Amino acid sequence: MEGRTAATTRRGETYAGLSRAQRAGERRARIVASAVQLFGTRDYEDVTVADVCTTARVSKRYFYEHFDDRADLLLKVNREQNEWLLRGVAAAVPAEPASLAEVFRPALHILVGMLKSNPESARVIYVNAPRMESRRRGVLREDAQFVAAVLRRAGGTPRDQVGYDRTLLALVAGLSEVIIDWIAQDMTGDQDDLAEHLTGIALALAATAVSL
Template sequence: MEEQTTAATRRGETYAGRSREQRASERRARILASAVHLFGTRDYEDVTVADVCTGAKVSKRYFYEHFDDRADLLLKVNREQNEWLLRGVAASVPEKPANLAELFRPALHTLVTMLRNHPESARVIYVNAPRMETRRRGVLREDAQFVAAVLRRAVGTPKDQIGYERTLLALVAGLSEVLIDWISHDMAGDSEHLAEHLTGIALALTASAADL
């Protein structure tokens, strides 16, 4: 019986009551958590695969089971962190907002609060992302599509789809630059004021979008 248990452990079927898939998932989660901390506190060039593995307490062998290299890791960390942020923002928006202010105000206050409470994630999403220009542009388009989906609750379907999409892309890009500036200055200033400023910017740009 002992020999069978040892053989099963060698094959990686179970260990400490966890399956091979569970252990792999846990290792991946530790690698991602280590990466968020490192990319969120250092410049990208100062973070090595070895640093990430040390923080995650895994060997490089396990790192390469999930990621091609450091750039691939940053891309996937950025994507997952951005998805986490959008889920939180989406949950804060009323199902049937009476107007654009009722839509944007809770969304942008939630956005700023989440970033303020998770500064490392904020840097991963907004500060390290510009190092990946293609990915950054893709994120802006994805975020613009997200805003468009949320806006349908308040304004319905636009008449000029192209003009509408361009306006929302300009909105997302503009808000992102303001957030990058804020994060780069150590999130200085009153975050509530920032959220209100962002709301004002969003309302000013989408006022015209609502008529398109």
């Protein structure tokens, strides 16, 4: 009896060398990859839970173990993709930049390069999820806080914190709109030119922010 119980437990917990938790994690990763592919190539309204499950090769039962519905999936995928992008941008900024240009130029060249190399992720971050207004506004505020944290590497404390925060919000909103326009044009044009244009916009607004 003990032998049969142990064997049953092993069969339930381990399959193909993976634990139950590992299998769940692997299924979630496939769902997320499927979502990036589908939301990155179609409009949000044209993607169903069934589409995601078919592409990910999982049943709806497993989908609902991780996500409440299609909107919840897109919100979580958007958050994860945005965090991936910000990690790459943060890594490009020197630990002790000597100027604002040393903050923004490498960061924005990396950002544009990452988006260009991952067009489906770019669409998920900047096109589909922003249609969900609450998420769009949340992302802008998160990104403004990220920029504030990066600017602290350059030193200085704003005298007018409210004005500073609002200027950084305007900065990330403006950059986002330029990037959205670029994505809408199928990312045509020289990416280095785009990065330099974004840098010019960022430097102009950041200079205003740090003078407050």
